[in-house]
Amino acid sequence: MKLHANSVSLFPQLWRTPVTRLTLLLTMLLPLFLTSVRAADNDFKPIFDGKTLAGWHKNPERIGHGTGGSWVVEDGAISGEQDPPGSGNGGILLTDEKFKDFELLIDLKPDWGVCSGLFVRANDKGQCFQMMVDYHDRGNVGHIYGEGTGGFNTRPYDIFGEEKDGKLLKLFAKPTEPAPTVTPTCTSDEWLKAWKVNDWNTAKVRVVGNPPQITTWINGLKVNEFDGTKFDGKGYDAAKVAETLGPAGSISVQVHGGKGWPNGAKCRWKNVKVKRL
Helix, strand or coil, rough: CCCHHHHHHHCCCHCCCHHHHHHHHHHHHHHHHHHHHHHHCCCCCCCCCCCCCCCEEECCCCECCECEEEEECCEEEEEEECCCCCCCCCCCEEECCCCCCCEEEEEEEEEEEEEEEEEEECCCCCCEEEEEECCCEEEEEEEEEEECCCCCCCCEEEEEEEEEEECEEEEEEEEEECCCCCCCCCCCHHHHHHCCCCCCCEEEEEEECCEEEEEEEEEEEEEEECCCCCCCCCCCHHHHHHHCCCCCCCEEEEECCCCCCCCCCCCCEEEEEECCC
């Protein structure tokens, strides 16, 4: 930014002081910075209106997790559970719209014990790259899993819960055994510090390319970087997955099928926004 001579002349003596020069520069630059931040925020467009499930649909045919699960809007959030509760019948809720390269912001609040997931490049068969939301003992939130696409994963640690009288008190973590192929990741201690127990948390996911590079964040902490062009973990076939999923797909949330989902437990999602890249 260039300062005009008349701006400097207003403060002929003060301008000679380094601290004052810095203060004046920051004062002039701050509005520009705030404008830039607001513009970046405005690039994110909501894909959930907070009132209805318009623009979303359940898996149209039975998949491995079930016929679709139960999905409603409660208190401004998408709420998913098995249908009926405790039956083992789950499924996925997908956007009607397909997304290619994008960044996603989404708030999530899973009940302890649920096995959920955030799907990207998803199709109606439930095949996708999944950001795991396995919120249970030996679970993980934030790393990548190949749902219906080979079962590969990047989780370096598992989370466990300490409960009292049926309420989750805190989480701890242990290294995953056997350890997966190494990808850039946060440590378990960093994740535990970032995650808010019994509260809403904000996830961010960036998806670019085919095979994609996928980066995940939780509450501003970069959790994992997956490079689909280089990853060589067990179960991953880059060409096959790219052909199966294609360059674009739905964004989806999951209710896992089977008896592991606690009776009456839910996973909730809100403030769902996308920025196309």
